[in-house]
Amino acid sequence: MKILVATEKPFAKVAIDGIREVAEKAGMELALLEKYTQKEQLLEAVADADALIVRSDIVDAEVLDAAAKLKIVVRAGAGFDNLDLPACTAHNVVAMNTPGQNSNAVAELALGLMVYAVRNFYNGTSGTELAGKTLGIHAFGNVGRRVARIAKGFGMNVIAYDAYCPDEVMVAEGVTPVHSVDELYSQAQVISLHIPATPETKQSINHDLLAKMPKGALLVNTARKEVIHEDGLIQLMQERTDFRYITDIMPASDIKMKELFEGRYFSTPKKMGAQTAEANINAGIAAANQIVDYLKNGNERFRLNK
Numbered sequence: 288m289k290i291l292v293a294t295e296k297p298f299a300k301v302a303i304d305g306i307r308e309v310a311e312k313a314g315m316e317l318a319l320l321e322k323y324t325q326k327e328q329l330l331e332a333v334a335d336a337d338a339l340i341v342r343s344d345i346v347d348a349e350v351l352d353a354a355a356k357l358k359i360v361v362r363a364g365a366g367f368d369n370l371d372l373p374a375c376t377a378h379n380v381v382a383m384n385t386p387g388q389n390s391n392a393v394a395e396l397a398l399g400l401m402v403y404a405v406r407n408f409y410n411g412t413s414g415t416e417l418a419g420k421t422l423g424i425h426a427f428g429n430v431g432r433r434v435a436r437i438a439k440g441f442g443m444n445v446i447a448y449d450a451y452c453p454d455e456v457m458v459a460e461g462v463t464p465v466h467s468v469d470e471l472y473s474q475a476q477v478i479s480l481h482i483p484a485t486p487e488t489k490q491s492i493n494h495d496l497l498a499k500m501p502k503g504a505l506l507v508n509t510a511r512k513e514v515i516h517e518d519g520l521i522q523l524m525q526e527r528t529d530f531r532y533i534t535d536i537m538p539a540s541d542i543k544m545k546e547l548f549e550g551r552y553f554s555t556p557k558k559m560g561a562q563t564a565e566a567n568i569n570a571g572i573a574a575a576n577q578i579v580d581y582l583k584n585g586n587e588r589f590r591l592n593k
């Protein structure tokens with residue numbers, strides 16, 4: 288049995304060592320396709336793979352067509368918008384993710400980006416503090432919860448909205464639940480996005496919603512670029528010179544936004560929320576273990592395509 292790790296954005300070496308150990312202990316072979324630049328390289332590499340570990344790499348019908356022996360694909364991470372689940376089902380491939388394994392890294396980055404923004408990108412001028420400000424967490428999943436804990440350490444007042452999370456879960460974390468996005472955005476000076484990219488959420492963070500944020504607003508995106516309505520955001524930032532946007536996922540209009548909004552817009556060159564040795568080890572090894580447990584014991588606990 289062969290496990291292929293195909294990562295355009297590679298794992299730390301220690302994570303690969305850990306994945307290899309899991310594979311070898313189970314009597315499986317490990318193959319690596321890292322930093323690939325062409326889809327053809329992936330199509331070639333999957334040809335003889337029984338199992339596939341990816342990060343944000345796209346696994347669509349074309350990839351699955353090229354992977355005649357594939358039984359399981361695991362997205363080493365949380366968001367699985369890069370996996371075509373109906374196509375996986377049609378190809379008899381089990382699809383899984385590794386929820387929670389890289390959340391702490393993303394949460395730490397979200398707070399890091401907030402500090403960077405309110406201290407004027409460390410340009411030497413006088414900024415503001417996070418303490419005493421209201422942080423609105425949009426979606427209270429694994430990352431949102433960790434962001435809440437760290438933000439409380441900073442002395443922030445934390446509120447959250449999540450249509451699927453009971454109030455008691457938020458209250459137990461010392462977080463005030465609100466019951467609509469309008470309420471969240473109109474009360475929070477800082478919003479941290481933790482929603483997945485789904486047909487419902489795509490472009491849902493739009494001009495009218497963002498316009499509700501109070502003066503000195505800061506929007507932090509460590510989730511997905513697709514959830515932002517980019518034209519609406521640009522329009523709002525043109526109307527409101529107090530509005531700042533800081534993102535770990537470079538938008539399509541990155542160059543234009545850099546020109547238009549110098550000093551209140553920042554994007555990382557590559558999504559780096561989960562780029563820590565710890566997150567790579569946690570998510571990568573979890574993925575390898577899930578593959579072995581599925582192939583040897585039929586464990587489908589983290590299966591996404593039913």
Ligand code: 3PG
Pocket residue numbers: 296342343344363364365366367389510558559560561562
């Ligand atoms: C996730 O959904 O797990 C995060 O966005 C991290 O994605 P990455 O593995 O592409 O860094």
